[in-house]
Amino acid sequence: EVQLVQSGAEVKKPGAAVKISCKVSGYTFTLSHMHWIQQAPGKGLEWMGLVDPENGKTMYPEKFQGRVTITADTSTGTAYMALSGLRSEDTAVYYCATLARGLDYWGQGTQVTVSS
Amino acid sequence: DIQMTQSPSSVSASVGDRVAITCRASQGIGIWLAWYQQKPGKAPKVLISAASSLERGVPSRFSGSGSGTDFTLTISSLLPEDFATYYCLQVYSFPRTFGQGTKVEIK
Numbered sequence: 001e002v003q004l005v006q007s008g009a010e011v012k013k014p015g016a017a018v019k020i021s022c023k024v025s026g027y028t029f030t031l032s033h034m035h036w037i038q039q040a041p042g043k044g045l046e047w048m049g050l051v052d053p054e055n056g057k058t059m060y061p062e063k064f065q066g067r068v069t070i071t072a073d074t075s076t077g078t079a080y081m082a083l084s085g086l087r088s089e090d091t092a093v094y095y096c097a098t099l100a101r102g103l104d105y106w107g108q109g110t111q112v113t114v115s116s
Numbered sequence: 117d118i119q120m121t122q123s124p125s126s127v128s129a130s131v132g133d134r135v136a137i138t139c140r141a142s143q144g145i146g147i148w149l150a151w152y153q154q155k156p157g158k159a160p161k162v163l164i165s166a167a168s169s170l171e172r173g174v175p176s177r178f179s180g181s182g183s184g185t186d187f188t189l190t191i192s193s194l195l196p197e198d199f200a201t202y203y204c205l206q207v208y209s210f211p212r213t214f215g216q217g218t219k220v221e222i223k
Contacts, residue, residue, distance in 0.1 A: 045154075045160065046214065047212040059211070060211075061117070062117075062211075099150075104165065104171070106160060107159065108159060
């Protein structure tokens with residue numbers, strides 16, 4: 001059974017950074033890119049970027065470029081998403097997901113709350 | 117970036133109704149579109165990939181069609197468990213972009 005298990009909820013102050021993990025099981029980690037998606041309260045889904053676990057290459061949209069860093073540790077089958085310079089608008093649920101045809105699986109989501 | 121425009125943003129329907137949700141891409145994306153269902157407090161779940169390919173385990177009342185710029189998700193006969201929010205996602209190019217979502221509500 002494929003599982004993506006994310007780390008727990010975080011509360012951060014404005015200006016701080018957060019790092020969320022996503023541990024996979026049930027498939028070969030290097031077979032699929034790992035994507036991260038943001039969902040603000042009551043809002044839609046926004047793609048934050050991806051990492052190719054096979055070679056560590058990343059892609060980020062302009063909106064998050066410079067603030068987000070996505071990495072992959074093949075020794076543990078874990079992907080990470082770090083977001084810096086947190087502001088109130090970053091309060092959201094963050095998902096990791098494979099988004100691959102035939103291998104489309106999502107983590108359970110991690111709530112990040114940014115509050116002073 | 118490719119913009120994905122979904123319509124309607126919400127629809128009120130009854131059990132047994134047929135519902136169609138459309139997604140329009142700002143440029144041609146071939147068949148590279150997926151549809152997701154999201155229930156409150158849960159991660160999205162893929163229903164359809166490659167515009168019309170039903171994912172394993174997804175009921176046949178869900179179907180997808182379209183290519184190029186215009187796509188449709190159809191639920192042939194709504195069941196209570198289908199009341200949720202639906203999103204399209206283009207997987208043709210980067211950055212990946214989602215539609216803004218369609219909430220299917222109980223009339």
